[in-house]
Amino acid sequence: MKKTLENFQELSTNQKFLEYIATDTPFTYCGILRKNSTSILYLVENRRTHEKIILKRMRKRTLNRTKYKKSFEQEQQVLQALELAYVPTWLGNGMVGKVPFFMMTYMEGENILEHGPYAALDALRIIKQVSSLLQKIHEQGYVHRHLKPENIIFKHQQLAIVGFDQATKITMPNKMTSEELYKQTTICSDIDQLARLFLTLTDETGHLKWKKVEIALEQRRYTKSINRLLSRAMGIRKLFSSLEEFDDALEHCLNELCTPSM
Numbered sequence: 001m002k003k004t005l006e007n008f009q010e011l012s013t014n015q016k017f018l019e020y021i022a023t024d025t026p027f028t029y030c031g032i033l034r035k036n037s038t039s040i041l042y043l044v045e046n047r048r049t050h051e052k053i054i055l056k057r058m059r060k061r062t063l064n065r066t067k068y069k070k071s072f073e074q075e076q077q078v079l080q081a082l083e084l085a086y087v088p089t090w091l092g093n094g095m096v097g098k099v100p101f102f103m104m105t106y107m108e109g110e111n112i113l114e115h116g117p118y119a120a121l122d123a124l125r126i127i128k129q130v131s132s133l134l135q136k137i138h139e140q141g142y143v144h145r146h147l148k149p150e151n152i153i154f155k156h157q158q159l160a161i162v163g164f165d166q167a168t169k170i171t172m173p174n175k176m177t178s179e180e181l182y183k184q185t186t187i188c189s190d191i192d193q194l195a196r197l198f199l200t201l202t203d204e205t206g207h208l209k210w211k212k213v214e215i216a217l218e219q220r221r222y223t224k225s226i227n228r229l230l231s232r233a234m235g236i237r238k239l240f241s242s243l244e245e246f247d248d249a250l251e252h253c254l255n256e257l258c259t260p261s262m
Helices: 002-024 066-081 120-139 179-185 187-201 215-219 224-233 243-258
Strands: 027-035 039-046 052-058 090-096 099-105 152-155 158-161
Touching (some): 002 052, 120 158, 120 243
Antiparallel strands (some): 052 099, 090 099
């Protein structure tokens, strides 16, 4: 009964947003781009310029959950702070009824996994590109923390990063910082995500679960250097102290694969 009521409320809220888009904005509704348990992303198009943007709203059932409201607000703060061509630009926000929303630029392209699965060499090259983009995000004081394939957009040989709902400010660790918090709020979080992204990109089954992706380390045959890279990135061995150190190890793996064996 509760589930039925939630679904009805969600349908009602959805209708209100469609009406809002049609009557109170210069946009035409194109469709739902993505939805999950906490939010819905609508793709809309400017009637005059034909520019497409994203309107993201919270789901009604999450409105009274402080955790989700904070995450929704934090995502906006991060997007407003970042000024990078390969990251969505925050455009504004508002309310429809009691449901908050915000708008951002649409990063057009394909999910990076659309071209997969990848050979280890190609996957490492992609990881290297993503790492270089992360470097600039880190320089502005933030970690992404959610580098799933659907958050890496590919178009004309260029990559873009979306999905900043778990992004946060980089924490400067001290002696009181727990190992778990250190992994979650420093650049180590993104390095871990890069390793998970690599394992997902090279997955040939299509059934690898993101949160349990480390299982693949035991099942696949990579070079010793790649295994060491992934193990350190995911905290199974000694963590990398910086993204630069990770990049150096990554470059070693690339050189090893590119050098013909004697």
